[in-house]
Amino acid sequence: xxxxxxxxxxxxxxxxxxxxxxxxxxxxxxxxxxxxxxxxxxxxxxxxxxxxxxxxxxxxxxxxxxxxxxxxxxxxxxxxxxxxxxxxxxxxxxxxxxxxxxxxxxxxxxxxxxxxxxxxxxxxxxxxxxxxxxxxxxxxxxxxxxxxxxxxxxxxxxxxxxxxxxxxxxxxxxxxxxxxxxxxxxxxxxxxxxxxxxxxxxxxxxx
Numbered sequence: 577x578x579x580x581x582x583x584x585x586x587x588x589x590x591x592x593x594x595x596x597x598x599x600x601x602x603x604x605x606x607x608x609x610x611x612x613x614x615x616x617x618x619x620x621x622x623x624x625x626x627x628x629x630x631x632x633x634x635x636x637x638x639x640x641x642x643x644x645x646x647x648x649x650x651x652x653x654x655x656x657x658x659x660x661x662x663x664x665x666x667x668x669x670x671x672x673x674x675x676x677x678x679x680x681x682x683x684x685x686x687x688x689x690x691x692x693x694x695x696x697x698x699x700x701x702x703x704x705x706x707x708x709x710x711x712x713x714x715x716x717x718x719x720x721x722x723x724x725x726x727x728x729x730x731x732x733x734x735x736x737x738x739x740x741x742x743x744x745x746x747x748x749x750x751x752x753x754x755x756x757x758x759x760x761x762x763x764x765x766x767x768x769x770x771x772x773x774x775x776x777x778x779x780x781x782x783x
Contacts, residue, residue, distance in 0.1 A: 593674075594677075594678060594681075596622075597674070597675065597678050598678060598681075598682070600618070600622045601618065601757065602618060602619050602622050602675065603671075603675040603678035603679050603682065605670030605671060605679070605684070606670070607619055607756075608666060608670050608671060608672070608675065609667060609670045610756075612663065612666060612667040613667075616756045617747060617751050617756065618753055618756050618757075620747070621744060621747060621748060621753065624740055624743070624744045624747075625744065627737075627740060628737045628740050628741055628744070631733040631734070631736055631737040631740075632733070632734065632737050634729075634733055635729070635730040635733035635734050635737075636730075638729050638730055638733075639728065639729065639730030640730075645729070647718045647720065648718070649718050650718070650719045651712050653712060654708075654712045669690045669693075671687055671690045673694050676690040676691050676694065677691065721736065
């Protein structure tokens with residue numbers, strides 16, 4: 577693959593990702609904060625759909641075309657610490673690194689500060705990267721589901737995708753997405769309606 581081909585594939589993937597992100601409304605601050613507070617599940621549903629799609633694509637690429645998987649060691653300490661820091665930032669900002677760019681495109685001017693903060697954080701991490709890497713380096717093994725159960729990767733990927741798909745369908749039946757979208761399509765209901773329902777998005781209809 578040439579550099580130009582890689583750039584074009586990256587641009588095409590970014591366009592598709594941005595389109596789906598905007599249409600799903602996952603970039604809306606109200607939906608993001610609602611998910612972090614477990615009051616809205618649109619974000620979880622979209623991410624589950626993405627994971628299911630990724631598993632099926634990897635199953636085909638690896639099982640049919642023999643594409644090699646690049647595994648990273650399991651470093652649970654780093655995963656827990658990083659997850660908590662990232663989650664706290666997402667809850668406070670109502671945005672994550674990807675959605676902040678979509679928010680800027682949608683006219684959320686405060687998202688610019690989220691992007692600036694993300695760049696500042698990345699630069700700061702760069703200065704401490706050597707020490708952080710040395711602290712967590714090689715403390716975890718490359719653990720995969722297929723190696724644990726002794727089955728081919730494609731089979732485990734398809735099975736896991738099926739389980740997640742069932743969970744996604746059940747979740748959607750329990751909490752339909754149309755009832756989680758606020759009147760102004762930002763995932764937030766008026767305070768009086770929230771007090772009546774006890775749940776963000778319950779009973780609301782898309783404008």
